[in-house]
Amino acid sequence: MRKTSWFNVVSLTTGFAFLYIPIIILVIFSFNKSKLVTVWAGFSTKWYGELLSNEAFLDAAWVTLRVGLWSSTIATVLGTMAALVMVRGGRFFGRTLFTGMIYAPLVMPEVITGLSLLLLFIAIGLDRGATTIVLAHATFSMCYVSVVVSSRLSTFDQSLEEAALDLGCTAFDAFKSVTLPIIAPAVASGWLLAFTLSLDDLVIASFTAGPSSTTLPIKIYSSVRLGVSPEINALSSIIIGLVTIGVLTASIASKRAIRRQQIEERRAIG
Amino acid sequence: MTLSKRLLIFVPYAWLLALFLVPFFIVVKIALSDYAISIPPYTPTFDLSAGWAGFVDFLSKLDLENFVFLAEDDLYWKTFLSSLQIAVIATLLTLLVGFPFAYAIAQAPSEWRPSLVLLVILPFWTSFLIRVYALIGILSNEGFLNQFLMWTGLISEPLAILNTDIAVYIGIVYAYLPFMVLPIYATLDKLDGSLLEAAQDLGCTRFQAFWSVTIHLAKPGVIAGCFLVFIPTLGEFVIPSLLGGARTLMIGKVLWEEFFSNRDWPVASAVAVILLLILIVPIVLFQRSEQRLREQNQ
Numbered sequence: 001m002r003k004t005s006w007f008n009v010v011s012l013t014t015g016f017a018f019l020y021i022p023i024i025i026l027v028i029f030s031f032n033k034s035k036l037v038t039v040w041a042g043f044s045t046k047w048y049g050e051l052l053s054n055e056a057f058l059d060a061a062w063v064t065l066r067v068g069l070w071s072s073t074i075a076t077v078l079g080t081m082a083a084l085v086m087v088r089g090g091r092f093f094g095r096t097l098f099t100g101m102i103y104a105p106l107v108m109p110e111v112i113t114g115l116s117l118l119l120l121f122i123a124i125g126l127d128r129g130a131t132t133i134v135l136a137h138a139t140f141s142m143c144y145v146s147v148v149v150s151s152r153l154s155t156f157d158q159s160l161e162e163a164a165l166d167l168g169c170t171a172f173d174a175f176k177s178v179t180l181p182i183i184a185p186a187v188a189s190g191w192l193l194a195f196t197l198s199l200d201d202l203v204i205a206s207f208t209a210g211p212s213s214t215t216l217p218i219k220i221y222s223s224v225r226l227g228v229s230p231e232i233n234a235l236s237s238i239i240i241g242l243v244t245i246g247v248l249t250a251s252i253a254s255k256r257a258i259r260r261q262q263i264e265e266r267r268a269i270g
Numbered sequence: 271m272t273l274s275k276r277l278l279i280f281v282p283y284a285w286l287l288a289l290f291l292v293p294f295f296i297v298v299k300i301a302l303s304d305y306a307i308s309i310p311p312y313t314p315t316f317d318l319s320a321g322w323a324g325f326v327d328f329l330s331k332l333d334l335e336n337f338v339f340l341a342e343d344d345l346y347w348k349t350f351l352s353s354l355q356i357a358v359i360a361t362l363l364t365l366l367v368g369f370p371f372a373y374a375i376a377q378a379p380s381e382w383r384p385s386l387v388l389l390v391i392l393p394f395w396t397s398f399l400i401r402v403y404a405l406i407g408i409l410s411n412e413g414f415l416n417q418f419l420m421w422t423g424l425i426s427e428p429l430a431i432l433n434t435d436i437a438v439y440i441g442i443v444y445a446y447l448p449f450m451v452l453p454i455y456a457t458l459d460k461l462d463g464s465l466l467e468a469a470q471d472l473g474c475t476r477f478q479a480f481w482s483v484t485i486h487l488a489k490p491g492v493i494a495g496c497f498l499v500f501i502p503t504l505g506e507f508v509i510p511s512l513l514g515g516a517r518t519l520m521i522g523k524v525l526w527e528e529f530f531s532n533r534d535w536p537v538a539s540a541v542a543v544i545l546l547l548i549l550i551v552p553i554v555l556f557q558r559s560e561q562r563l564r565e566q567n568q
Contacts, residue, residue, distance in 0.1 A: 008374035012386075015371035019393050019447060022404035025414060029407065038412050082282040092279055101286040107553055109505025111522045112542045115529060116293035119539070122310050123296055139289040142282065171274060200397045203507050203522075207529075217399050224512060228407050236400040247395045251388060 023240060030233035037228045047234040057235065060219040064199060067130055067215060071137035072194035078138065079145025079194070080187055086146065087153040105143045113140055114207030121208065128210035136208040137198040144197065145190035152186035153179075182261070185254040192250050196243060301539035302332035312536050336540035345519075346541070350548065352519040356435065356510075357503040360442035364499045365492065367443055368450030372491075373484075375451070376458035387455065394448040402441055402512050409437050409513070433515035441509040446502070450495035457491030458484070490563050497556040504552075505545055521545045 030048070034041035051057055082102055089095070105113065117136045121128060160182075164174035180187075202217040209218060216235070223232055303312040340346045375386045393401060408414050409432040416428040431437050461484060469479035507522035514520070521541060528538040 005377075007370070008377050011370035011374035012378070015367070015374070015447075015451075016389060018367070018444065019390070022408050022444070023393070023396070023401065025407060026400075026404040037407055038410070038414065038417070078282045078285055081278055082286075085279050085282065089275075089279060094283070098279075098283055098286070101290050105290060107501050107549070109502070109507075109522060109545060109549070111505055111507050111525045112297070112546060115525070115538060115542055116297045117289065119296045119300060119535070120289070120293035135289060139285070142285070146282075171272070196395055196397075200399060202399050203526075217397070220399060220403065221508075221512075224403050224406070228403075228410070232403065236397070236403065239400060240396050243396050244392065247392060248388075 074138040075141040075194040079142040082146035083149035110203035114204040141194035372454035437513040449498040453494040454491040
């Protein structure tokens with residue numbers, strides 16, 4: 001029997017207040033009439049209007065979106081492949097190195113990842129721009145994708161795949177019609193994770209971006225250094241809104257998908 | 271091994287070798303090179319066309335000069351020590367805030383718990399940069415914390431929090447709280463309430479029971495949470511750069527400045543190599559404790 005104690009109620013309220021109050025204030029003050037960001041002067045949506053007519057921000061948003069879509073898609077393909085290798089690959093030459101290279105980027109400080117990739121791009125004479133950011137983002141987020149996908153792969157029943165193979169499927173067919181539908185929710189959430197990581201990244205993008213490929217975080221960072229501005233508040237609110245809707249939708253959808261799968265599995269057994 | 275399986279291994283393997291391992295060796299190489307006013311700003315550059323003799327010549331020009339420079343300059347020692355100090359203190363602070371929070375979530379009615387966990391995860395998905403930015407409006411001199419404290423009458427002058435180490439601590443606790451709460455919650459959630467009752471039946475006071483049962487069983491979560499906060503904090507750039515002051519010394523910030531402001535690539539690379547060497551210790555310790563946990567669970 002669990003009781004509600006005062007201590008727990010206070011901990012919960014403080015914890016969530018600490019996590020959410022700064023964000024809520026930021027969103028509220030994006031609707032402030034005044035240019036001052038700490039004094040309320042009435043409701044207005046003019047900063048959103050100004051944002052939408054600011055070409056520099058729109059360009060940066062376009063670059064960010066393109067980089068995000070490309071890098072997360074590449075990361076999802078590579079990360080899923082890497083997960084299959086780790087969980088189903090068996091033994092092969094250099095397996096330890098492979099696993100190490102999957103986990104190391106997760107704990108690698110961004111400044112080192114950014115610096116090392118920049119030095120590589122310069123060494124091979126690749127011009128910096130959106131392409132180099134895509135390569136950089138795909139590299140670190142494929143590791144996140146492969147961790148997400150491999151945890152799903154290692155919990156599902158391998159005999160389903162074997163059955164498909166016994167029934168005459170080729171390895172690729174078995175993957176397409178048995179494995180892929182089962183790991184699809186994990187692949188989708190891996191993609192979403194990769195996309196938000198790319199959308200969010202300042203440090204690695206700063207190292208690998210060229211002068212013509214400023215992303216939103218780079219833009220936000222350079223204007224934040226000059227102080228808080230209501231325009232950035234408006235931009236931040238839009239990003240927060242989109243990410244929140246995306247994550248909530250995805251989490252509800254994946255819960256539904258898992259429940260449906262469980263029901264189907266039960267039906268198949270019964 | 272079939273062709274398709276070879277391909278499956280080859281593609282991600284080659285990608286990681288080319289874009290993770292090779293760049294890292296380039297960093298080491300440049301850390302051993304000399305600064306030069308040229309493009310790129312270091313010598314020697316490796317010339318493939320010179321063949322084996324060129325390679326030997328190239329190797330002979332590498333030296334540890336940059337590391338000697340880092341060791342002799344006070345600034346870098348102070349930076350490494352202050353980064354360690356900030357990371358340790360911030361980790362303990364996050365634990366102090368995170369443990370009661372995780373405990374309270376684990377004690378909440380079971381139908382609430384998934385939503386509460388989702389609420390903890392949600393900020394983790396929202397942009398890190400934006401969340402740090404949101405703190406500027408709270409912590410600045412005319413920010414909401416000072417407005418609130420002056421309104422309550424606790425202080426009469428605004429406190430200078432932004433651009434100090436205190437703001438960095440608050441920023442780290444704020445940004446990394448989910449990393450501490452989730453692993454602790456995961457261990458506390460599995461906790462069997464009857465163990466506590468048994469301890470109390472056997473004569474423990476409530477506090478003794480809490481200490482020897484709850485805390486003891488939550489230890490793996492606490493350890494994991496601490497590593498998950500400590501490791502990224504050590505190389506953190508965004509928080510010290512936006513919330514810290516000119517006197518806040520952290521490795522990530524110094525590396526960034528060496529690279530972008532001073533354009534001293536060899537020293538920036540040497541700083542990166544040392545940061546990595548420092549990080550190896552906690553990473554290996556973390557992996558060992560995870561390994562031990564997996565063995566215990568089996």
